[in-house]
Amino acid sequence: EVQLVESGGALVQPGGSLRLSCAASGFTFSAYSMNWVRQAPGKGLEWVSYISGSGSATYYADSVKGRFTISTDTAKRSLHLQMNSLRVEDTGVYYCARGDFAYSSFWRYWGQGTLVTVSS
Amino acid sequence: DIVVTQSPDSLAVSLGERATINCKSSQSVLSSSNNKNFLAWYQKKPGQPPRLLIYWASTRESGVPDRFRGSGSGTDFTLTISGLQAEDVAVYYCHQYYDSHTFGQGTKLEIK
Numbered sequence: 001e002v003q004l005v006e007s008g009g010a011l012v013q014p015g016g017s018l019r020l021s022c023a024a025s026g027f028t029f030s031a032y033s034m035n036w037v038r039q040a041p042g043k044g045l046e047w048v049s050y051i052s053g054s055g056s057a058t059y060y061a062d063s064v065k066g067r068f069t070i071s072t073d074t075a076k077r078s079l080h081l082q083m084n085s086l087r088v089e090d091t092g093v094y095y096c097a098r099g100d101f102a103y104s105s106f107w108r109y110w111g112q113g114t115l116v117t118v119s120s
Numbered sequence: 121d122i123v124v125t126q127s128p129d130s131l132a133v134s135l136g137e138r139a140t141i142n143c144k145s146s147q148s149v150l151s152s153s154n155n156k157n158f159l160a161w162y163q164k165k166p167g168q169p170p171r172l173l174i175y176w177a178s179t180r181e182s183g184v185p186d187r188f189r190g191s192g193s194g195t196d197f198t199l200t201i202s203g204l205q206a207e208d209v210a211v212y213y214c215h216q217y218y219d220s221h222t223f224g225q226g227t228k229l230e231i232k
Contacts, residue, residue, distance in 0.1 A: 025162035035221075037170075045162075045170065045213055059220070082219050095169055106160035108181065110169035 002026040004107045006095050009114030016086050016118070022079040022096030022111055029077040030054065033099035033114075035107060036070065036081050038116075040092040048094070049081065050103055059103060086118045122147050122216050126224035132232040139201040141227045143214035148194045151218065158218035159197045161190055162224070164211045173212075174199065204229060 008020040022034070036048040049070040050059040058070050069082040078098050093113040099105035123146040133139040149158045157177035162170035172181045172189035177197055187202045201208055209231060214224040 023224055045164070045223045047214075049121070050221075061220075081199050103220075105156055106172060106175040106215065107170075108175075110171075112169055114144045 002098065004098065004109060004111035006094065006096055006111040006114035007071045008095065009116045012086055012120065013120050014086060014088055014118055017082070018086060018116060020081040020083065020094055020114060020116070024079065024096075024098070027098070029072070030074045032093045033102055033105065034070075034072065034079045035097045035099060036079075036094055037097055037107070037110075038090075038092045038094045040089070040111075043092070050099070051079070052102060057103070079111045083116070086116075088118050091116060091118045122149070122219050122222050124214055124216050124222050124224040126212075126214060126227050128227060129225065130228040130230065132230045133201075133204050134232045135204055135206065137204055137232075139204055139208070139229055141199045141201075141212050141214075141229070143192075143197040143199070143224050145195045145216050147219070149216045149218035150194050157193055157197070157198050158216060159190075159192070160215045160217065161188075162213045162215060164209075164213060165209075165225075170213065201229075204231070 003025045005023045035050045051070045055072050067085045071080045095113045096111045097107035098109040125144050127142045159177040161174040165172045178190045187201045191198050211226045211228050213226050
């Protein structure tokens with residue numbers, strides 16, 4: 001059974017940093033691409049970042065480019081999102097999602113999400 | 121960037137009736153290489169992650185009731201829920217994955 005479990009969400013001040021993690025199980029981690037998708041309170045879904053199964057390709061939404069870094073640790077079967085220079089508008093629930101294909105893929109499996117609150 | 125617009129923003133339908141949600145993309149999401157539309161539909165309930173309902177515009181995900189149907193091609197798509205059940209109350213999102221990833225703003229479905 002595919003399982004994705006996020007962690008690392010917290011309350012952080014504007015300008016601060018946070019590192020989210022997503023622990024994966026039930027599938028060959030390096031064979032699938034992974035993504036981060038977020039939902040601000042009362043708002044819709046927004047794709048944040050993508051990483052290929054090999055880790056060689058990464059993409060970011062314009063809203064986070066230059067501030068967020070996506071990475072994987074294949075040995076630990078984990079996905080990470082390093083978030084720097086956080087803004088109030090980065091507040092929301094962050095989900096990790098597995099892609100069935102490379103970049104252009106729908107997302108069949110999702111974690112339960114972790115809450116990030118950026119506030120002073 | 122491809123902009124995806126859903127209509128209506130909210131919808132109230134009686135139990136057992138049909139709900140229709142539309143999704144329009146600013147550019148075609150039909151690939152000439154595989155003749156597939158890169159368009160998916162998700163159901164989102166509070167406190168839960170999104171649930172994949174439909175992919176390639178019309179392929180129903182395993183385990184999704186057959187009252188959920190996706191249709192359309194190019195730039196115009198529709199999610200139809202026939203015989204509405206109480207558990208279908210949720211926000212529905214369309215998602216284009218042809219060029220990067222963008223979602224529609226969501227359609228809130230309620231019981232009338």
